[in-house]
Amino acid sequence: MTDAAPNPLLTPSPLPYLLPPYADIRAEHYLPAFDAAFAEHKAEIAAITRVRSMPTFENTMVALESSGDMLDRVARTFYTVTSADGTADIQAIEEALAPLFSAHNDTIQLDSALYGRIKTLNDQLDDLDLEPEQRYLVERHYREMTQAGAGLDDEAKERLTALNQRLSTLTTTFEKNLLADTNDLAIVFDDAAELDGLTVGELSATAQAAVDRGLEGKYVVTLTLFTGHPYLASLTNRTSRKRILDASRSRGSRGGEFDNRGVLREIVRLRAERAALLGYDSHAAYVTADQTAGSPSAVHELLRRLAAPAAANADRERAALQAIIDTEAEPFALEAHDWAFYTEKVRKAEFDLDRAALRPWFEAERVLQDGVFYAAHELYGVTFTERHDLHAYHPDTRVFELHNDDGSALGLFVLDLYTRDTKRGGAWMNSLVSQSRLRGTDPVVVNNLNVSKPAAGKPTLLTLDEVTTLFHEFGHALHGLFATVTYPHFAGTAVFRDFVEFPSQVNEMWIYWPEVLANYARHIDTGEPLPAEVVEKLAASETFNQGFATSEYLAASWIDQAWHSLTTDQAAAELDVAAFEAAALADIGLDNPVVPTRYSSTYFAHVFSGGYSAGYYSYIWSEVLDADTVQWFGENGGLTRENGQRFRDRLLGVGGSMDPLAAYRDFRGRDAEIAPLLERRGLAG
Numbered sequence: 001m002t003d004a005a006p007n008p009l010l011t012p013s014p015l016p017y018l019l020p021p022y023a024d025i026r027a028e029h030y031l032p033a034f035d036a037a038f039a040e041h042k043a044e045i046a047a048i049t050r051v052r053s054m055p056t057f058e059n060t061m062v063a064l065e066s067s068g069d070m071l072d073r074v075a076r077t078f079y080t081v082t083s084a085d086g087t088a089d090i091q092a093i094e095e096a097l098a099p100l101f102s103a104h105n106d107t108i109q110l111d112s113a114l115y116g117r118i119k120t121l122n123d124q125l126d127d128l129d130l131e132p133e134q135r136y137l138v139e140r141h142y143r144e145m146t147q148a149g150a151g152l153d154d155e156a157k158e159r160l161t162a163l164n165q166r167l168s169t170l171t172t173t174f175e176k177n178l179l180a181d182t183n184d185l186a187i188v189f190d191d192a193a194e195l196d197g198l199t200v201g202e203l204s205a206t207a208q209a210a211v212d213r214g215l216e217g218k219y220v221v222t223l224t225l226f227t228g229h230p231y232l233a234s235l236t237n238r239t240s241r242k243r244i245l246d247a248s249r250s251r252g253s254r255g256g257e258f259d260n261r262g263v264l265r266e267i268v269r270l271r272a273e274r275a276a277l278l279g280y281d282s283h284a285a286y287v288t289a290d291q292t293a294g295s296p297s298a299v300h301e302l303l304r305r306l307a308a309p310a311a312a313n314a315d316r317e318r319a320a321l322q323a324i325i326d327t328e329a330e331p332f333a334l335e336a337h338d339w340a341f342y343t344e345k346v347r348k349a350e351f352d353l354d355r356a357a358l359r360p361w362f363e364a365e366r367v368l369q370d371g372v373f374y375a376a377h378e379l380y381g382v383t384f385t386e387r388h389d390l391h392a393y394h395p396d397t398r399v400f401e402l403h404n405d406d407g408s409a410l411g412l413f414v415l416d417l418y419t420r421d422t423k424r425g426g427a428w429m430n431s432l433v434s435q436s437r438l439r440g441t442d443p444v445v446v447n448n449l450n451v452s453k454p455a456a457g458k459p460t461l462l463t464l465d466e467v468t469t470l471f472h473e474f475g476h477a478l479h480g481l482f483a484t485v486t487y488p489h490f491a492g493t494a495v496f497r498d499f500v501e502f503p504s505q506v507n508e509m510w511i512y513w514p515e516v517l518a519n520y521a522r523h524i525d526t527g528e529p530l531p532a533e534v535v536e537k538l539a540a541s542e543t544f545n546q547g548f549a550t551s552e553y554l555a556a557s558w559i560d561q562a563w564h565s566l567t568t569d570q571a572a573a574e575l576d577v578a579a580f581e582a583a584a585l586a587d588i589g590l591d592n593p594v595v596p597t598r599y600s601s602t603y604f605a606h607v608f609s610g611g612y613s614a615g616y617y618s619y620i621w622s623e624v625l626d627a628d629t630v631q632w633f634g635e636n637g638g639l640t641r642e643n644g645q646r647f648r649d650r651l652l653g654v655g656g657s658m659d660p661l662a663a664y665r666d667f668r669g670r671d672a673e674i675a676p677l678l679e680r681r682g683l684a685g
């Protein structure tokens with residue numbers, strides 16, 4: 001073994017903006033750096049709790065916010081890579097690290113002495129002479145540690161830890177069962193004629209899937225996470241459509257080893273017990289207490305309000321589809337597996353729009369520079385300079401330096417556009433360095449997408465969905481970049497889950513804004529702008545099929561709320577999963593048999609194995625603010641520096657440093673109204 005170079009993770013990066021020195025970091029540096037960082041963090045917390053004098057803002061809160069610097073640096077550097085370039089050795093480290101990291105977090109979050117000091121400060125809030133951000137910092141830390149269980153006695157803490165461990169096992173089991181049953185339920189077709197309507201490429205994919213399963217000569221359709229399936233829109237054979245939808249809806253509820261009904265009942269029961277231990281009536285009450293929603297009743301009120309008009313629209317859409325079927329040679333009553341097929345017929349007839357043919361107008365570099373960056377410049381005065389001398393974790397990453405219009409430096413934006421085998425699916429934003437006045441740091445944020453890389457020398461032509469994703473993720477990036485907070489706890493996107501999608505949803509409004517669209521959507525060969533009639537068709541088709549889309553989303557949100565609103569007594573009963581779900585949907589009027597829920601309980605991974613329990617409502621919750629904000633921009637002249645600055649100063653910049661709804665009120669001049677959302681989704685009546 002050669003003399004090892006010093007571990008570059010143990011000291012702050014020498015690069016501009018503290019961009020991690022990835023060129024010098026090797027996989028074997030991570031675990032020793034985490035070890036050192038855990039030890040340092042524990043020592044820093046011990047130093048806070050050892051202090052004999054009364055807790056003060058300085059000796060407790062400032063010390064707490066200054067602690068964990070190395071852990072923050074190492075974790076951000078590492079987890080950026082696990083998601084975007086998770087090679088086998090990185091994955092092995094991640095697996096080894098998971099229990100260590102969660103044990104470390106428990107140690108800090110449940111530390112009684114630390115909690116006692118923060119509680120003392122929280123009890124005296126009115127007597128302390130604190131700035132608003134300082135006051136909110138005390139409140140938030142107190143709240144978060146209380147929610148985690150730091151205030152419980154030792155016996156209750158022990159039960160809490162046991163519940164957490166059992167829940168962690170159960171959610172993993174749920175996920176494994178779902179994956180296994182999904183694979184098991186792939187549908188085998190003997191004859192290509194049964195798959196009439198698929199494209200040549202799709203058909204050969206099903207033939208290949210059969211070969212992969214040792215079923216040469218047959219055709220295999222694998223299921224997606226949703227209830228619906230993309231092929232349902234094009235398959236002409238009703239029996240084939242029915243087989244696919246039935247298989248999808250039966251996941252996790254067929255009996256046998258992959259059945260999730262018992263698993264989810266126990267998850268629901270234990271979550272209710274944990275909530276009761278922490279002083280709440282239900283898991284939904286526990287979760288929403290620490291969101292902008294505040295309580296389950298606020299969530300239920302919104303969902304109920306939207307459900308009736310959405311269901312009515314879906315029924316009108318059903319009638320229109322039925323009318324087409326009635327003109328056919330052998331009419332029949334529309335069923336759930338027919339919906340997508342007839343919807344597609346209407347879409348083509350009504351809008352005459354081939355979305356795939358639009359790609360030559362969306363060349364990636366032009367969309368980025370003349371669309372995404374252009375809109376940010378017009379609104380916020382930001383300029384972008386590519387730093388070819390700086391590199392992140394992979395050769396495909398590009399680094400841009402941002403400046404304000406007064407010339408001051410703002411931070412770095414890292415773009416990682418392309419898909420690769422080591423990158424997880426989807427698109428996301430994360431921070432490599434978060435802004436903080438206390439630490440003297442400027443932000444370094446990353447956007448990841450999964451765009452296919454073109455052949456060498458060819459341009460990257462985006463789909464309309466990819467253009468939307470680029471604007472969306474850049475909205476999250478701006479939230480991180482514009483942060484002007486003192487304490488790192490509050491930087492940028494460190495806001496409530498039911499608020500965090502709001503800025504990114506708003507940034508999507510500029511995609512179709514005439515000045516922006518005209519600037520970036522130019523044909524790759526001719527430079528011609530997107531024809532006006534195409535723009536009109538796109539705008540018109542935006543609201544198409546919204547009754548169905550809104551209904552299936554609301555149904556899933558309601559099922560999530562129904563399970564997690566149970567008290568411990570109610571959850572103790574041996575509930576029949578299908579009957580419980582049916583009763584819940586009937587209760588809110590979303591029990592239309594031809595409009596199934598987006599997910600049924602037994603395959604609802606977001607809430608039984610992901611992080612969205614009692615929180616699937618978040619998407620529509622933040623869309624209320626989004627639609628209201630889009631209306632505000634529209635009423636005030638749209639794409640102007642003045643409008644952008646107001647949104648930046650009063651909303652994006654404050655991050656999590658104040659009550660987000662108070663920030664919204666400050667920006668908008670009033671609370672959000674629901675009318676713009678109703679209008680957008682065609683629910684105004």
Ligand SMILES: [Zn+2]
Nearest residue numbers: 472476501504
């Ligand atoms: Zn998002």
